Amino acid sequence: MTEAGKDVATYLARRARWSPFEIAFWVLAFATIWLFPGKYLILTETAILGLFALSLDLILGYAGIISLGHAAFFGLAGYTAGLLAKYELINEPVLALLVSGLAAAALGFVTSFLVLRGSDLTRLMVTLGVALMLGELANRFSNFTGGADGLQGVSIAPIFGVFRFDMFGHNGYVYCLVILFICFLIARRMVYSPFGLSLRSLKGNPLRASAIGIPVNRRLIAIYTVSGGFAGIAGALLTQTTAFCSLDVFSFERSADLLLVLIIGGTGYLYGGLIGAVIYKFLQDWIASLTPQYWQFWIGFALVVIVLIGRERVEGWSAAARASIYRLGKGLGARSAPDGAAPKGH
Amino acid sequence: MLTILFDGIAYGMLLFVLAAGLSITLGLMNFINLAHGAFAMAGGYCTVILVNRLGVPFALGLPLAFVVTAAIGAVFERALYVHVYARSHLDQVLFTIGLVFMSVAAVDYVMGSSQQFVTIPQALQGQFNVFGIGMSKYRLLIILICGLLTVGLQLAISKTRFGSRLRAAVDDRRVARGLGINVGAVFAMTFAFGSGLAGLGGALGAEILGLDPTFPLKYMIYFLIVVAVGGTSSIIGPFLASILLGIADVAGKYYAPKLGAFVIYTIMIVVLIWRPQGLFARSASR
Numbered sequence A: 001m002t003e004a005g006k007d008v009a010t011y012l013a014r015r016a017r018w019s020p021f022e023i024a025f026w027v028l029a030f031a032t033i034w035l036f037p038g039k040y041l042i043l044t045e046t047a048i049l050g051l052f053a054l055s056l057d058l059i060l061g062y063a064g065i066i067s068l069g070h071a072a073f074f075g076l077a078g079y080t081a082g083l084l085a086k087y088e089l090i091n092e093p094v095l096a097l098l099v100s101g102l103a104a105a106a107l108g109f110v111t112s113f114l115v116l117r118g119s120d121l122t123r124l125m126v127t128l129g130v131a132l133m134l135g136e137l138a139n140r141f142s143n144f145t146g147g148a149d150g151l152q153g154v155s156i157a158p159i160f161g162v163f164r165f166d167m168f169g170h171n172g173y174v175y176c177l178v179i180l181f182i183c184f185l186i187a188r189r190m191v192y193s194p195f196g197l198s199l200r201s202l203k204g205n206p207l208r209a210s211a212i213g214i215p216v217n218r219r220l221i222a223i224y225t226v227s228g229g230f231a232g233i234a235g236a237l238l239t240q241t242t243a244f245c246s247l248d249v250f251s252f253e254r255s256a257d258l259l260l261v262l263i264i265g266g267t268g269y270l271y272g273g274l275i276g277a278v279i280y281k282f283l284q285d286w287i288a289s290l291t292p293q294y295w296q297f298w299i300g301f302a303l304v305v306i307v308l309i310g311r312e313r314v315e316g317w318s319a320a321a322r323a324s325i326y327r328l329g330k331g332l333g334a335r336s337a338p339d340g341a342a343p344k345g346h
Numbered sequence B: 001m002l003t004i005l006f007d008g009i010a011y012g013m014l015l016f017v018l019a020a021g022l023s024i025t026l027g028l029m030n031f032i033n034l035a036h037g038a039f040a041m042a043g044g045y046c047t048v049i050l051v052n053r054l055g056v057p058f059a060l061g062l063p064l065a066f067v068v069t070a071a072i073g074a075v076f077e078r079a080l081y082v083h084v085y086a087r088s089h090l091d092q093v094l095f096t097i098g099l100v101f102m103s104v105a106a107v108d109y110v111m112g113s114s115q116q117f118v119t120i121p122q123a124l125q126g127q128f129n130v131f132g133i134g135m136s137k138y139r140l141l142i143i144l145i146c147g148l149l150t151v152g153l154q155l156a157i158s159k160t161r162f163g164s165r166l167r168a169a170v171d172d173r174r175v176a177r178g179l180g181i182n183v184g185a186v187f188a189m190t191f192a193f194g195s196g197l198a199g200l201g202g203a204l205g206a207e208i209l210g211l212d213p214t215f216p217l218k219y220m221i222y223f224l225i226v227v228a229v230g231g232t233s234s235i236i237g238p239f240l241a242s243i244l245l246g247i248a249d250v251a252g253k254y255y256a257p258k259l260g261a262f263v264i265y266t267i268m269i270v271v272l273i274w275r276p277q278g279l280f281a282r283s284a285s286r
Helices: A003-016 A020-035 A037-062 A072-084 A093-116 A121-141 A170-191 A196-205 A204-210 A217-240 A250-263 A271-290 A295-309 A313-333 B002-031 B036-053 B058-077 B089-111 B138-159 B161-171 B173-178 B183-209 B215-230 B236-255 B260-274
Strands: B127-130 B133-135
Touching: A003 A072, A003 A196, A020 A170, A020 A271, A037 A196, A037 A217, A037 A250, A037 A271, A037 B183, A037 B260, A072 A093, A072 A121, A072 A217, A072 A250, A093 A121, A093 A217, A093 B260, A121 A204, A121 A250, A121 B089, A121 B215, A121 B260, A170 A196, A170 A217, A196 A204, A204 A217, A204 A313, A204 B089, A250 A271, A250 A295, A250 B089, A295 B058, A295 B089, B002 B036, B002 B138, B002 B161, B002 B183, B002 B215, B002 B260, B036 B089, B036 B183, B036 B215, B058 B183, B089 B127, B138 B161, B138 B183, B138 B236, B161 B173, B161 B183, B173 B183, B183 B215, B215 B236, B215 B260, B236 B260
Parallel strands: none
Antiparallel strands: B127 B133
């Protein structure tokens, strides 16, 4: 290995070390199973939304692709999971989840070629158009999908034949959390690999990235496919835990809300989507209890204010908060990862 | 058959008036304004309030809708949009989606979520029958007004001094600024005028498109199609795109009611893949 190659390897290895903050995050996440036994429904939704936002972050935060139609993958896999269970093609939920995720990844692969071309506006239109198209298709083939009434009569078999989806949502939540954690580990491995570094570089400047020998288009296709697959797994989880799937999985609002989730949490680091999902769900629950009908107004208000204040500044605050938590963890004498010496990735 | 063509043209003309402002602002400032439909909705509701509640005659309600919406547009442009021009496209998208959500909820709060109808004067109801083609009087009026507006716009952009400033600013903002053109002012004027046009379109179209609080979301994709397919560098491109879209949509709804929207989205994606800068755009566009 060359000298530079070794540098990159040690740099990546140092960055990829688990910080105390991360360990605390996941301990806390799994502790919610016992901490909030009455809140499984909203916790499940949060975990699914977190995974969905994580998938968007992979293309938006790491590769710089703006998408207004990420719900396409979510919905496609949601319907796939629902249909697989309804017609008893694949009874095992985990296997069905994988198949649905793969279906969404396949869609991601096919549509990635459309997304490669054109400016931001073209990308917006194409991603939005794909999601709307799929929504129309689901509406058109209502004899399969139930059309506007939604896909009914789905019954999900127990996970591994052992864990039933109980009516309190306990097993469903644990299932979602475990899947979220596994997907997170895969994503984490990916963004801290040379592959992840190359994504960051081509987000910064595609022209220069290609000049130093990074195959820009192939990288974009790869990450778009993976992101589609993760979004699909999130969609399939929603269908499996609710045993229902309706046309609104494809809706524009779903994609737009997702952007807000990611913006609240911050783009370009993996916890952004997860933290954003927690804050978003909490806010939604709180505002909806104040003004049930008009909570959308405050969602819009939040978006406008965040942009006017400046996204960088908001993300700067959250980064500062993270840093202080990190220092706190270090001060407690936990195993620490020196970070300051490394060259910044962006 | 010809009735469908006629209805399609009326619908397309309407779409053009609605989307013209968007295409200019997008071309001029490279600003993605997803909230354009909100201005159209403002115009529609303005007419509903004026004509139905205050008893203003319909013929006066339309220009008032234009003026009110243009004023709203100008205020928003100076107060909010100005801060977002220089930002990334992602910020612009987030900002304008936020505005859309706010407008939807606010209108729902003030006016209720039910569909609104503008009372159209007796003289405009009913149909003409020309060579066996049923032509509704109201649609004929729409074609007339929108046709005049289109010609007027084209003349204003190609013949007047303001129009040449506008074209210069679209072609190259920096050089235009260097020549002493106040690009910010040109843009503010254009934005207000485009919003006004959208408001007028919303007022005219309340009858055909339907007017309820979700209007900006429902028609956002249509406006974007017009702009993306037509390109942003001229008036003719969006105009042709609107007419095509209008005819395709009406025909699609008539012949294949369940597949109509699907066909339109497919065509849009194919066009965008084939010509990312728009069907009628000049080849070298920024």
